[in-house]
Amino acid sequence: MDPSEREKYQAAIHGDREAFEMIIRVHSRTLFAIGYGILQNREEAEDVVQDSLVKAWKTRWRVRDPEKFPAWLTTIARHKARDVFRKRRAVPLSEQLIEPIEAEPANTSALDQKLHSALAALPELHRTALTLRYFEEMDYRTIENSLGLTNGALRGILGRALTSMRKQLRPALVSMD
Amino acid sequence: MAAIHDEIDNWLAADLHGELSTNERSALHAHLVDCGACRKTHQEIKLMNKILEETLAQQKPDPAFEQRILAGFRNRVPQRSGLVKLLVDLMRLRATQIAAVAAVLLGLVQIGRMITGEPATAPRERERYVEEQFAAQRSQFSASRAAQSGTLAKSDEVAAGRPGDLALKEPPSPAPAQSKDERQGSAELERTIVTGSNIPTAAEEAAQAPTQEPVPALANRKLIRNATVELEIVSFDNAVQKITAIANEEHGYVATTDSEKQANGKLRGQVVVKVLPENLDRFLQKIRSLGELKNQTLGTEDVTKAYLDTDARLKNAHVMEQRLIDMLKTKTGKVSDLLQVEKELGRVREEIEKMQGELKYWDSQVQFATLTISLAEKDMEEPTAFLLKERAQLALYAPDVEKIYNEIKSLATPKVQVTTAQLNRDYSGRVSAQVSMLVAPEESDGVIGRVKAFGRVENFQTQTQRIAQGGNPAAAGSENARTKRDKVELNIGISREEQEQAFQQTNLRIRTSSVDEKAKELRALAEKQGGRIRSSTFSRDPDGRAVANVSLRVPVKDYPALMQSLDSLGKVENVSVQRQDRTDAQIDEANAPADVSIQVYSQGNIVSQNSGLLATLRRTLAQSAGAIMWSLRMIGVAIAFLAPWAIAIIGVIWIARRVIRAKR
Numbered sequence: 001m002d003p004s005e006r007e008k009y010q011a012a013i014h015g016d017r018e019a020f021e022m023i024i025r026v027h028s029r030t031l032f033a034i035g036y037g038i039l040q041n042r043e044e045a046e047d048v049v050q051d052s053l054v055k056a057w058k059t060r061w062r063v064r065d066p067e068k069f070p071a072w073l074t075t076i077a078r079h080k081a082r083d084v085f086r087k088r089r090a091v092p093l094s095e096q097l098i099e100p101i102e103a104e105p106a107n108t109s110a111l112d113q114k115l116h117s118a119l120a121a122l123p124e125l126h127r128t129a130l131t132l133r134y135f136e137e138m139d140y141r142t143i144e145n146s147l148g149l150t151n152g153a154l155r156g157i158l159g160r161a162l163t164s165m166r167k168q169l170r171p172a173l174v175s176m177d
Numbered sequence: 178m179a180a181i182h183d184e185i186d187n188w189l190a191a192d193l194h195g196e197l198s199t200n201e202r203s204a205l206h207a208h209l210v211d212c213g214a215c216r217k218t219h220q221e222i223k224l225m226n227k228i229l230e231e232t233l234a235q236q237k238p239d240p241a242f243e244q245r246i247l248a249g250f251r252n253r254v255p256q257r258s259g260l261v262k263l264l265v266d267l268m269r270l271r272a273t274q275i276a277a278v279a280a281v282l283l284g285l286v287q288i289g290r291m292i293t294g295e296p297a298t299a300p301r302e303r304e305r306y307v308e309e310q311f312a313a314q315r316s317q318f319s320a321s322r323a324a325q326s327g328t329l330a331k332s333d334e335v336a337a338g339r340p341g342d343l344a345l346k347e348p349p350s351p352a353p354a355q356s357k358d359e360r361q362g363s364a365e366l367e368r369t370i371v372t373g374s375n376i377p378t379a380a381e382e383a384a385q386a387p388t389q390e391p392v393p394a395l396a397n398r399k400l401i402r403n404a405t406v407e408l409e410i411v412s413f414d415n416a417v418q419k420i421t422a423i424a425n426e427e428h429g430y431v432a433t434t435d436s437e438k439q440a441n442g443k444l445r446g447q448v449v450v451k452v453l454p455e456n457l458d459r460f461l462q463k464i465r466s467l468g469e470l471k472n473q474t475l476g477t478e479d480v481t482k483a484y485l486d487t488d489a490r491l492k493n494a495h496v497m498e499q500r501l502i503d504m505l506k507t508k509t510g511k512v513s514d515l516l517q518v519e520k521e522l523g524r525v526r527e528e529i530e531k532m533q534g535e536l537k538y539w540d541s542q543v544q545f546a547t548l549t550i551s552l553a554e555k556d557m558e559e560p561t562a563f564l565l566k567e568r569a570q571l572a573l574y575a576p577d578v579e580k581i582y583n584e585i586k587s588l589a590t591p592k593v594q595v596t597t598a599q600l601n602r603d604y605s606g607r608v609s610a611q612v613s614m615l616v617a618p619e620e621s622d623g624v625i626g627r628v629k630a631f632g633r634v635e636n637f638q639t640q641t642q643r644i645a646q647g648g649n650p651a652a653a654g655s656e657n658a659r660t661k662r663d664k665v666e667l668n669i670g671i672s673r674e675e676q677e678q679a680f681q682q683t684n685l686r687i688r689t690s691s692v693d694e695k696a697k698e699l700r701a702l703a704e705k706q707g708g709r710i711r712s713s714t715f716s717r718d719p720d721g722r723a724v725a726n727v728s729l730r731v732p733v734k735d736y737p738a739l740m741q742s743l744d745s746l747g748k749v750e751n752v753s754v755q756r757q758d759r760t761d762a763q764i765d766e767a768n769a770p771a772d773v774s775i776q777v778y779s780q781g782n783i784v785s786q787n788s789g790l791l792a793t794l795r796r797t798l799a800q801s802a803g804a805i806m807w808s809l810r811m812i813g814v815a816i817a818f819l820a821p822w823a824i825a826i827i828g829v830i831w832i833a834r835r836v837i838r839a840k841r
Binding site for chain 2: 017021024025028029032036042046049050053054057058083087111112115130131133134135136139140155156158159160161162163165166169170
């Protein structure tokens with residue numbers, strides 16, 4: 001981490017609001033991707049980003065090492081998203097069934113729906129890695145830092161995720177070919 | 178490349194994402210050329226990647242996303258303004274943090290001081306505080322002094338104006354007017370007691386006293402002065418004559434004289450002299466030359482108030498008397514009333530007489546001071562005679578106590594008196610006797626010699642005491658005192674021989690194979706040698722070890738023979754001999770008792786029943802069972818120790834979880 005960045009995190013930890021807002025500008029999309037990866041819902045993911053940032057500001061003094069600030073932020077976002085996910089399950093099943101039909105118009109093609117269901121079937125970490133990669137076209141290094149993974153692990157995760165998607169969508173792919 | 182083929186998914190994904198190094202990429206492409214299956218996968222993955230890129234890009238946040246998030250954040254976490262922001266910004270500075278910590282520490286220290294009550298002022302302030310206190314005390318002190326000496330004219334202004342100066346200027350001794358006031362007012366009874374070495378200084382004071390005290394001031398006061406003096410003189414009569422002469426000189430008189438002759442011919446007595454009060458001190462000075470002063474007291478009693486009170490009451494009583502007499506003269510009223518009046522008159526008159534007597538007594542006391550002189554001739558304490566008192570103590574041991582007791586009692590003659598004689602028999606049947614007698618001095622040696630012949634004398638002590646009669650025995654110069662020999666007190670204690678402490682104590686062990694046989698033999702041997710068995714025990718333990726303890730007593734003269742004969746019984750071991758030589762008492766050594774304790778024992782079985790395979794097994798089992806029980810106990814203790822805490826912690830965690838869940 002370069003010194004100016006480190007300084008920025010340090011200032012934010014000590015309560016510098018401007019520095020924190022700068023961090024928000026840089027990282028909020030990453031957090032969104034994480035939230036979306038878990039929840040697969042844009043509104044909810046945006047709420048998660050908001051909540052996570054407020055919580056991060058309030059508990060910033062817990063971070064001892066400024067280097068770990070980004071990883072800490074993503075951890076908060078993941079926890080928040082999981083909380084939301086758990087709560088959603090408590091909502092009656094019928095509502096859940098009706099909603100996607102309303103939210104997604106029928107003309108978004110069968111492929112789109114299949115893709116989403118295939119994504120939903122992936123493990124959470126795989127999904128998150130995928131969203132980080134495809135939303136923001138993040139390079140592997142940044143993803144590794146955000147999720148706390150090694151290069152090999154990330155390669156494996158992405159490879160497996162893609163393969164699993166490919167297998168699920170094979171009929172559609174064949175038809176497209 | 179098998180590795181690439183196996184992990185083709187990862188490689189392909191990384192390739193599509195542009196994360197492969199140049200080398201890796203060429204290796205992958207080389208493999209794809211070779212492997213048809215992987216080529217197919219590659220096609221699919223490429224397609225999949227494209228779909229994902231297209232689809233997920235749609236889900237990507239819109240460009241205004243960051244602005245929205247920021248706005249939301251600002252909305253939910255309002256920016257602090259003004260003072261609060263300033264404070265928060267300040268707290269970010271290291272210097273401020275240190276200052277804050279220091280302030281908190283100081284605050285804690287102050288609170289601690291307040292709690293412990295230690296003065297919180299700085300040292301310099303404290304000094305000033307002390308100075309102020311001191312000054313305040315000084316001014317207060319001087320003010321009070323000024324107020325006390327109210328008779329001094331300008332006291333008020335001085336006290337207000339220069340308090341410090343006054344305190345310094347004021348003389349150490351109080352002003353004369355004040356002194357008189359104080360002495361007459363507060364010290365009703367003034368006493369000076371003079372003893373021993375500090376008499377001269379006291380005498381000086383006494384000599385100065387009359388010249389200092391102005392006589393006219395005393396004139397209207399009723400003061401009773403009296404003094405006592407103790408003197409040691411050579412001749413009593415001579416001293417009395419001199420005192421009478423001095424009394425005449427000083428216009429006084431000798432009121433009473435009494436004397437008493439002591440047993441040693443010395444005189445002791447008391448002379449009471451009345452002198453005019455103002456001459457008392459001079460009189461004392463003169464008397465002191467008569468002999469050695471032992472003790473002197475001088476007292477003054479102020480009876481002015483009581484005198485005036487009595488005087489006033491007397492006047493009232495006179496008026497009352499007159500009125501009652503008038504009542505009788507008019508003779509009106511009933512007879513009983515008259516009787517009552519007469520009775521009252523009698524009471525009043527009696528009172529008047531009493532008061533008059535009191536006043537007269539006081540007048541006489543005031544007019545003359547009373548001086549009591551105790552005289553004692555020198556060497557008062559010398560004893561007149563000495564008495565030589567002899568006391569003898571005898572302890573006798575004999576086989577037959579009663580016989581000796583009767584024989585001693587029969588020694589009684591007019592010159593030998595038996596004062597106490599008692600014969601005791603205690604619970605165990607032991608007999609002892611005690612005889613005390615008073616023997617005329619000339620008979621004493623004969624009697625003691627005869628008593629000694631009755632038995633073995635253990636202890637004989639005589640002690641002579643010279644008792645002074647009619648005086649202090651330590652007093653010197655007893656050459657003219659007579660010395661007389663008093664009757665000799667003889668105390669005789671008689672006990673049986675067994676009770677006598679052994680002159681010689683021997684311990685030994687004899688090892689033998691047949692203990693009880695040898696023990697019997699030993700007893701027979703002892704009887705033969707003139708010894709007496711005092712105690713014997715026999716015991717056998719489970720291992721077959723037998724022990725017999727025999728203790729016996731022989732006269733010292735038979736002791737060597739006995740020791741020799743013991744050798745025939747077995748192997749004699751561990752011989753220890755203890756002899757108690759008594760140097761103070763005359764003792765008949767040949768007949769003195771010697772105690773011998775003999776332990777006869779056998780070795781017993783070498784192999785104990787507690788050894789062998791079975792016994793060892795039994796012991797091991799017992800020990801392991803014990804160990805298990807012990808560990809069980811320890812576990813119980815540990816559970817008792819930990820369980821409450823574990824339960825408490827689990828409970829707290831459970832409650833915390835419930836609370837968190839309830840919040841969600």
